[in-house]
Amino acid sequence: MTTVEGRWVSQLSVSDSKRIQSVCSAELLELAAGQVGWEALDWAVALGNDLAHRCVEIFPEFGDRPAQVATVRLGTESAAIITLLAIDGHDFQMPEINDDTVRAIQEWVQRGVSLLTIWAAVRRGHQWLAEEYMRACMEQVPVQEQPAQLQLISQVLLRFIDRFSDAIGREYETEYGRWMTTTAAAREQVVRALLGREGYDVADAEKELQYSLAHRHHVGLVLWSDTNDLRRNSSLNKIADTALRASGAEQVLLIPHGQSTLYAWGNRTRSISSLHLEVAIDEEAPVRMVIGRPHEGLAGFIRTHNEAQQARVVLDALPGLRDKTVDFVDVHLLSVLVQDMEKVHSFLEAELGELAADDPQSATLRQTAEAYLRLKHSPLAVANELYVVRNTVIYRLKKIEQLIGHSLDERALETWTALVLKDGMTTCSDPRRQTNP
Known part of the structure; x- marks a missing residue:
């Protein structure tokens, strides 16, 4: 045969x-x-x-x-x-x-x-x-x-x-x-039950996690890598622990979610308005971190994690936002808008009109408009940031207002939001951190 x-x-x-x-x-x-x-x-x-x-x-x-x-x-x-x-x-x-x-x-x-x-x-x-x-x-x-x-x-x-x-x-x-049979699995199951609001006994949860939930102020982080390289992903725990300890957290809880994502919390007894997390993430490392707002008690433990997850959804929807660390506070409005991307596209069309075009000239004009709104409507500050002369900025602003059909001093919040959404949806956009005008 x-x-x-x-x-x-x-x-x-x-x-x-x-x-x-x-x-x-x-x-x-x-x-x-x-x-x-x-x-x-x-x-x-x-x-x-x-x-x-x-x-x-x-x-x-x-x-x-x-x-x-x-x-x-x-x-x-x-x-x-x-x-x-x-x-x-x-x-x-x-x-x-x-x-x-x-x-x-x-x-x-x-x-x-x-x-x-x-x-x-x-x-x-x-x-x-x-x-x-x-x-x-x-x-x-x-x-x-x-x-x-x-x-x-x-x-x-x-x-x-x-x-x-x-x-x-x-x-x-x-x-x-x-x-x-591992401790990590047992702790992950407890956290999953807590986040799912399954009525898990708080005292039992605290004992299993060795982390206080009641009468504490918590801040939640989500860290992840875009690769499944275990050697490179091993830095997630270190980054989270360093950030939380430096912020003054008295206890830290680290829960791996698979091999490329980490859920993390830190707490302390005294009231806080912000933990001001600061950590240097290597620009070459495929690691990113999102941060929820501080909240109190078991409900706060759940809420701060959910806010961090909402910030991550924003980054998924807007790949042009390439910041290594993103705070939920800075993307709260965007987290509401990106829940319906069809409405986002309609919003962009209504607010930006021809300024939403996908070409280099339009991208430059959008960058100028965003800087103008963020820098308190100062052409000189825009010129200094973009390394152009003031007259160039003024010329661009006039062109922008022709394209959107009104002055940039009108509907500033709507226009700025549309600009951030548009460039966030463009993966080659400037990775500079955006903040509300």
Whole structure:
């Protein structure tokens, strides 16, 4: 019986615009590149990335933030690469599961993603993989050879997905059993119950967390990284603890939420208006932090965390706001507006008109208008900040007022808010911190 091999997969490639850096281990990448070459490997990586984004759209439990998508990619990319190698040659020993997928499972267990969700995603991923490999086969393989190659694809994927699903189940149960015996898991469950207002006994919660809830003033932080690099993400605890201790917090509570997000609280007994958190976050580090307002008691513990989460939603909705540290106070108004992005677009159209255009000249005019409103309507202060002469600022202001149809001294709050929203929605905008005029 003749052995069928799919050597044609080594001819697969992807356009430069779709090339993306892999999240998989160097060991798997080097193995694949040695067998099928870097061009075919890039095709599989791009396919894995595409499947991951499809997956988080259908299964929102995985999360759609960058680090969460990268975790899904650990599974989808490794699956695309391993099946590529198996189709290429039957001498390839297809593993049941690899270290990259194990890392993803550890993250999902810690974040409470169910095994049923993972299995459903695997089944859908199998369907997508089959469709993409069959499409590639029909593009690359002569018609007379396609039946044998399509059958090979089907056999490889069925064998892979059966072994993969079983291995995921075993690994998930093992990791779940290990995780549930840890102190971190017990504390995370208590915090989840408190935040969900499930009526958890406060005295029991304080004992489990070793953190006082009643009769204390709390401030909540949320820190996260846009990567799933565990070595780089290890700095989250240090940054949060340093910030809270420096602010005068008498107790600190750090609760990891998966491997790339940290929930943190600090408290003290005396009343406070602001903790004035100050911490230097390396500009090169993929770490950001949002801060809730200080509040008192168990209700305050919950409220300050929710405010930090609302600030994070603003940053998700407005990627142009690239500050490393953001206080809820500074984005409170924006947090209300971004709850309905369709209304945001209508608001921008009404307030900015032609000034909302996506071109360099309009961006410069918006920058000038925002600075004018923020700097107490002083053309000289704007000129000094933007390093232009005062007459240039005055000329720009006249042009701006022509575009929006009224003086910038009218509807200042609405105009400023629209400017921040517009440039916040533009990822290449100036990362300078915005403050209310």
